[in-house]
Amino acid sequence: MTATTLQDYLSSAHTTLLLCRAHADRFALTNEEAQDVAQRIALSIAELEDLYQDIDRQLAA
Numbered sequence: 836m837t838a839t840t841l842q843d844y845l846s847s848a849h850t851t852l853l854l855c856r857a858h859a860d861r862f863a864l865t866n867e868e869a870q871d872v873a874q875r876i877a878l879s880i881a882e883l884e885d886l887y888q889d890i891d892r893q894l895a896a
Contacts, residue, residue, distance in 0.1 A: 864872065
């Protein structure tokens with residue numbers, strides 16, 4: 836993977852997050868849906884942390 840591809844992927848993900856945040860006050864979620872969303876967010880954060888660590892290891896090498 837090239838740096839440009841990685842940057843494109845991250846840019847797309849960031850745009851999606853911004854759209855979710857921009858409309859967060861309009862979500863009418865049931866308790867079950869909110870729990871599902873919270874779990875998905877937690878998984879996404881964990882994936883980002885892993886990616887960050889991968890990049891950080893490359894910087895340290």
